[in-house]
Amino acid sequence: MKDCVAQLVTPGPVAAAVAKTCAAPDAACRLEEMVVSDRIDDLLLFHTESWRHFQDEVRRVFRDNDYAVLRGFPSVQDGAALLVATLTVGEALRTYRNGKVIKHFKMSPWTTDLSHTTRAGEFHTDLNTEPHPPAITAIQCLEPDPGSPRYGVTSIARLRNLLDFVNREYNERTRRFLVQDTVAMLNDRSAVQWSGRMVDAGTIRYHPDTIRAAARRSGGAVHAVEEDIAGVEDAATSIATSFTLERGDLLLLSNCRTLHSRGPCSVVFRDFPTVFDSRRVAVLHAHRERGSLYE
Numbered sequence: 001m002k003d004c005v006a007q008l009v010t011p012g013p014v015a016a017a018v019a020k021t022c023a024a025p026d027a028a029c030r031l032e033e034m035v036v037s038d039r040i041d042d043l044l045l046f047h048t049e050s051w052r053h054f055q056d057e058v059r060r061v062f063r064d065n066d067y068a069v070l071r072g073f074p075s076v077q078d079g080a081a082l083l084v085a086t087l088t089v090g091e092a093l094r095t096y097r098n099g100k101v102i103k104h105f106k107m108s109p110w111t112t113d114l115s116h117t118t119r120a121g122e123f124h125t126d127l128n129t130e131p132h133p134p135a136i137t138a139i140q141c142l143e144p145d146p147g148s149p150r151y152g153v154t155s156i157a158r159l160r161n162l163l164d165f166v167n168r169e170y171n172e173r174t175r176r177f178l179v180q181d182t183v184a185m186l187n188d189r190s191a192v193q194w195s196g197r198m199v200d201a202g203t204i205r206y207h208p209d210t211i212r213a214a215a216r217r218s219g220g221a222v223h224a225v226e227e228d229i230a231g232v233e234d235a236a237t238s239i240a241t242s243f244t245l246e247r248g249d250l251l252l253l254s255n256c257r258t259l260h261s262r263g264p265c266s267v268v269f270r271d272f273p274t275v276f277d278s279r280r281v282a283v284l285h286a287h288r289e290r291g292s293l294y295e
């Protein structure tokens with residue numbers, strides 16, 4: 001049986017305090033600077049009673065479900081609020097070039113890049129070929145899909161439910177692929193390869209494209225790999241929880257105890273081919289989960 005969405009409505013006073021904290025036009029940059037210089041815990045918001053209570057609630061939902069959807073969060077300043085929200089359950093935010101923490105993606109019909117193509121994506125974990133993939137992925141909806149709720153649907157599959165399912169269904173091939181086989185995964189862009197058991201000590205790393213890339217590189221049996229991937233996709237789809245994010249809504253998910261995927265997105269052209277409305281999100285990662293055994 002599929003679970004209900006694990007969600008929490010942000011209390012009004014918390015939403016107002018976050019909006020105030022992130023009100024300045026340069027709020028996202030200022031917060032990123034505080035992260036890089038290790039001063040983010042000094043943020044006044046984090047020392048208020050209402051935030052601490054909210055944080056406890058988010059952590060409870062996250063702990064019980066391995067993800068949490070936060071409804072009614074302010075979508076101010078292109079992801080500044082996302083940074084603040086991620087720190088309820090995560091710490092050690094991942095930085096990119098030039099001290100950036102927050103990435104922005106606008107879905108486009110003119111790319112095949114998985115991060116912002118309008119095509120549907122497969123279940124995966126993020127940055128799975130890194131020696132230590134981030135513990136948490138955080139996504140905020142800045143502009144919902146114009147075809148929502150039919151398009152831009154997000155799905156989450158918990159690892160424990162996935163393993164229960166393949167055991168229950170006696171799906172021995174998929175079980176072996178996930179927990180027993182040594183699988184190589186290659187990131188084409190950075191040429192980083194990882195190989196080992198994808199499921200280990202209650203955690204998973206998995207991305208179909210990196211498995212395909214490694215199979216191509218080694219000259220291995222690509223069709224056999226496709227069958228394995230289809231087995232995981234079918235099992236994950238069977239047990240996944242699906243939902244759409246409205247403007248401001250946030251998704252915090254464990255990047256080692258869940259797989260996530262996104263359905264196809266739609267586009268409304270304002271001026272073909274370059275000006276269009278489409279789903280826009282802010283994304284960031286945290287290296288560690290607060291108080292977690294999975295670090």
Ligand SMILES: [Fe+2]
Pocket residue numbers: 124125126260
């Ligand atoms: Fe992802």
